[in-house]
Amino acid sequence: MDDPSIVKLFLNRNQQALIEVRDRFSRYLRTVAFNVLRDEQDAEECENDAYLSAWNSIPPNEPQDLKSYLARIARNAALTLYRKKNADKRGGGERAASVEELAECIGDGGEDIAGGSLVEQALEEKELSRALDTFLRTIKDTERQVFLRRYWFFESVSEVADRFGFSESKVKTMLFRTREKLKTYLEKEGYTV
Amino acid sequence: MNRLDNDKLNTLQTVETVTDEKRLLKAEALSDALSGIGDDLIRDASDNVPALVSKKKKRFSFLPVVATAAAVLLIALPAGFIMLAMAGLIGGESKAPMSHEEAEYVLDVNKCDLETAEENYNYLLSKDDPTAAKETTSVELPTDFSFSLVFGTYGVSSYDSKTGKLVKTTDATDVSKYTAYVKMSESELKQVYAALCQEIHLQDYPKSYDPFNDPNSNKKTMSSPNQTIIISVTANGETYTVSCFGIPYGSSDDFYCKEAEAFWKAYKKVVGLIVSFPEWEAFPDYEHYYM
Numbered sequence: 001m002d003d004p005s006i007v008k009l010f011l012n013r014n015q016q017a018l019i020e021v022r023d024r025f026s027r028y029l030r031t032v033a034f035n036v037l038r039d040e041q042d043a044e045e046c047e048n049d050a051y052l053s054a055w056n057s058i059p060p061n062e063p064q065d066l067k068s069y070l071a072r073i074a075r076n077a078a079l080t081l082y083r084k085k086n087a088d089k090r091g092g093g094e095r096a097a098s099v100e101e102l103a104e105c106i107g108d109g110g111e112d113i114a115g116g117s118l119v120e121q122a123l124e125e126k127e128l129s130r131a132l133d134t135f136l137r138t139i140k141d142t143e144r145q146v147f148l149r150r151y152w153f154f155e156s157v158s159e160v161a162d163r164f165g166f167s168e169s170k171v172k173t174m175l176f177r178t179r180e181k182l183k184t185y186l187e188k189e190g191y192t193v
Numbered sequence: 194m195n196r197l198d199n200d201k202l203n204t205l206q207t208v209e210t211v212t213d214e215k216r217l218l219k220a221e222a223l224s225d226a227l228s229g230i231g232d233d234l235i236r237d238a239s240d241n242v243p244a245l246v247s248k249k250k251k252r253f254s255f256l257p258v259v260a261t262a263a264a265v266l267l268i269a270l271p272a273g274f275i276m277l278a279m280a281g282l283i284g285g286e287s288k289a290p291m292s293h294e295e296a297e298y299v300l301d302v303n304k305c306d307l308e309t310a311e312e313n314y315n316y317l318l319s320k321d322d323p324t325a326a327k328e329t330t331s332v333e334l335p336t337d338f339s340f341s342l343v344f345g346t347y348g349v350s351s352y353d354s355k356t357g358k359l360v361k362t363t364d365a366t367d368v369s370k371y372t373a374y375v376k377m378s379e380s381e382l383k384q385v386y387a388a389l390c391q392e393i394h395l396q397d398y399p400k401s402y403d404p405f406n407d408p409n410s411n412k413k414t415m416s417s418p419n420q421t422i423i424i425s426v427t428a429n430g431e432t433y434t435v436s437c438f439g440i441p442y443g444s445s446d447d448f449y450c451k452e453a454e455a456f457w458k459a460y461k462k463v464v465g466l467i468v469s470f471p472e473w474e475a476f477p478d479y480e481h482y483y484m
Contacts, residue, residue, distance in 0.1 A: 028239070067239065068232035076228055103220035128222070129229025136234055139478075141241075148238035152227050163243050
């Protein structure tokens with residue numbers, strides 16, 4: 001069954017939709033969650049959360065791209081669970097390492113040009129997402145794919161290197177350059193200097 | 194260290210920790226905001242990337258070569274012995290001689306093993322260093338060999354092996370940002386020489402050439418923008434230049450003859466080598482694109 005037909009099942013409140021998404025996306029969603037949590041059971045929990053969230057959100061939503069829609073839900077569920085589990089300690093794993101690297105995109109100063117901190121601006125997350133989206137469309141395809149495998153899917157540098165057939169140092173260099181470009185872009189957009 | 198110093202140190206450490214936490218929180222916000230990028234970008238990074246193979250990249254090890262050599266010796270020694278026996282040089286009459294076919298088979302197996310080992314060796318070397326396998330081939334580089342290449346949309350990019358001047362684009366506000374000086378290694382020059390003077394013979398092509406359009410046909414493939422390619426090679430005291438103007442984009446498989454395809458392959462090989470220079474990768478992105 002293709003994605004639009006599954007979305008139709010959701011819209012018609014037909015529970016067959018859940019069976020269809022499980023058949024089609026189970027492994028993919030579990031991998032997305034596992035990359036954040038590095039725990040099979042937690043990843044399975046997030047996968048189930050994704051099905052439930054999809055059931056509760058379609059309708060009113062009518063996703064044009066079901067796979068990406070579910071992946072985003074699974075990623076958010078995994079990030080929430082990760083924070084819950086690591087509330088009192090700084091966790092390890094790829095997610096933590098990936099966030100540490102992203103910190104390089106932000107200057108040392110706590111304040112930004114607009115006067116508020118980026119944390120406050122997180123309330124305007126949509127705006128920041130739009131800026132990131134625009135930035136990602138300006139860079140080369142491979143750079144973007146490598147960047148997203150690392151920071152969206154939380155794959156390790158060696159996994160990204162294996163996937164693309166690059167050396168780890170090449171991946172690190174690519175990521176470094178993209179982070180530098182992102183930093184410049186965000187500064188230009190007035191986020192943080 | 195007195196108490197004042199200790200207080201100062203504690204304050205500094207606290208400030209550092211708070212700054213660090215702030216940066217991490219900002220990075221977290223950035224990571225969260227990444228969730229909201231377009232579906233098409235997520236799908237592209239899911240579906241249009243190579244699958245992850247869990248196997249680690251195979252590194253070259255001498256062990257298989259040694260093992261193969263040992264195996265070859267184990268087979269070759271008795272085979273040699275049998276050959277000698279067949280020739281009546283050694284051995285007793287009671288021993289049944291190997292038939293001619295059997296002997297040939299054993300020798301062929303040995304030959305295959307050696308060839309396979311050599312192929313594997315070159316393949317594994319080329320995995321780690323794409324130039325290494327080529328070095329094993331006997332390319333004799335003329336002492337005066339040099340080349341230059343103008344390429345890209347309307348010929349904005351170029352490389353000259355003599356001066357080492359590499360230009361990503363002349364169509365920029367500050368061309369110096371897109372210019373570097375890179376000397377090719379001998380092995381790289383050998384690859385270029387092999388591509389332009391051995392795999393094809395550049396001098397056999399007309400001075401003005403279009404690999405996509407048959408000069409005898411009225412049908413023309415065009416595109417806008419288009420590419421300019423000028424290849425110039427100096428070897429053994431002679432310089433030869435082939436110029437291609439108005440080369441269309443997007444017709445890579447549409448060659449009208451084998452020579453045209455070979456020319457294009459050779460050109461792509463040389464360009465591939467140039468754009469893989471770290472210096473090229475380090476250039477900034479183009480300021481604008483042609484529409």
